[in-house]
């Protein structure tokens with residue numbers, strides 16, 4: 001009894017080692033043969049796209065969970081956030097009545113139109129995304145160059161984006177002169 005259970009366990013262990021070796025060989029094959037197309041002109045397969053976007057959204061949610069957003073955002077924060085958005089985000093993410101820059105249309109993944117997508121993210125998640133960026137996607141990290149208070153201003157503005165009209169958008173972010181770059 002003991003012996004047959006022992007050889008069964010050994011068989012499983014050998015199977016796991018073999019599977020790990022095959023996975024490693026497959027990775028090396030892909031890395032060295034050039035068989036995987038990394039072109040930004042062609043989308044990932046549906047499975048790889050699903051894997052990346054699901055990993056990305058759960059990674060952001062898990063890390064942003066620890067952040068406490070301010071109880072309410074003031075109009076002054078939305079105004080200051082709009083100025084940052086127009087200077088640093090609009091060319092990739094577009095805005096009400098404003099298209100993304102021509103070069104940003106060649107990016108993959110495509111920077112989403114935040115007017116449509118912002119409602120899927122909590123302000124603490126937007127804060128985290130803007131502070132840390134998303135590796136290997138083109139979404140930059142702004143945490144090195146901006147104070148947390150400025151990043152909350154941006155989150156305050158992004159929360160307002162869904163449903164914003166183009167004239168409201170045009171009027172915002174003109175008054176403060178706080179964006180120094």
Ligand code: HEC
Pocket residue numbers: 053056084085088089090092093104107108109110111112114117120121126129130134137138139140142154158
């Ligand atoms: C150079 C282009 C670029 C700039 C500039 C940029 N982003 Fe992004 N952003 C991206 C890309 C690409 C993604 C998609 C990442 C992904 O799907 O993995 C993204 C994703 C996001 C997301 C998540 C949206 C979603 O549904 O996937 C938010 C929120 C966001 N960016 C906010 C901002 C804000 C706010 C700024 C300005 C402070 C900004 N981004 C600047 C390229 C950019």
